[in-house]
Amino acid sequence: MLPSETPSESPALRADAEKNRRRLLTAAREVFAEHGLDVTLDDIARHAGLGVGTAYRRFPNKRVLIDELLVEQLTTMRDIARAQLDAQDPIAGIRGYVQEVVALQVADRSLKQVMFASDRGQKRVEEARAGLGPAVTALVDRAHDARLLRDDVLASDVAMITLMLSVVVDFGRGYEPELYRRYLEWLIAGILRDGPATGQPPIAMECFHSAMLTFKMGAAPKPQR
Template sequence: MNRETAPAPPADEASARPLRADAERNRQRIIAAAQHVFAQRGLDVTLDDIANHAGVGVGTVYRRFANREELVEAIFDTEIQRITDRAEEALTHQDPWDGLVHFFTTASQDFADDRGLREVLLIGTHGKDRVAAARERLSPAIAAVIERAQRHGALRDDIEVTDFPLIQMMLGTATQLSQAVSPGLWERYLTLILDGLRTSRQVPTPLPHRALGQEEFDQTAGAVRVL
């Protein structure tokens, strides 16, 4: 007995599934490339720059993301939430000062590693609803870390939550200018700042990074002229 065979699916239906898989792979390549480019160069890059780094055509980028702001939203919502989680983790430290130091240090490392994160969080000129909502979640978490250390008497009581982004901007500038000659220099200045924020200490905290030599300082100062 002859059996009827089902008609072959149309060509576009047959190819739909692998095309979706290809599209998702391209999307992940674009996001990975954008993370790298934003971290190294900041947010003032073009989709062409990101496409070049991802090894895809710029049209492929535009099919996944209508503009740079959509990429910023896709990447930094998660990054800011990670910092918020660290602030909340700092509240679980038995010693409130240790919790504050841990949070300041890990956040400073994140900002040192990622210029784009510094710009989107501290300057706030990029990103729309999702990034704005992430920033709004972060602010009360930082305030809780600060207030807890103040109640414990470890942190001077005139520090406000708005001091945190300004401190990070200062460290970020030092990081950016000295990146080529001394990438870890920010740790030296974070230690000096934390010593200044603490209400009392018996001796100064040892600095974790040496000062710049004169030639290194000259190179760092020269970086100011090219910004």
């Protein structure tokens, strides 16, 4: 061992710490999906087969763990949006983004809970949110440049479509998990240039994010002033 290298800095211990971190995140998804977010970090540690002390070394509290899950989720969504910019058809790119994001929720029941659970102001979460918005906006701008969308369609409309379809996912889970695909096509058709006008303006993306931070499923959101 080099003089400047302490045991805690050794590659083997760093790799072991990262392995435990991944085990805790995986266990958290599984426990949240089955029991909701009211479980404790101790419960998550037991599900991961790790000691409570190990869990608290990786995550000082459950809030930090939830935020880490959300950062991973937002980063994945950003990467999906960026990848869909390569789609030859701009509308196929938007459809592909929505479909992949909703498919993530089909595979992991905890994702929506985590999305609504994070507190405002966590730096890494806000940075991840800030990375997602421009990626989705680029998809929408590309479709606008091709004159394929109604003039009033914003990136927040695409975000709202994914939110609406997430309810369909929950409704059909265990019975018809692919049910959301039917409504995906109807919703995509509604934002095309020849789609019907609604008379209701879209929500701004910053307002959408604010509403996400205060919204609780089954409860009316508090208005932001």
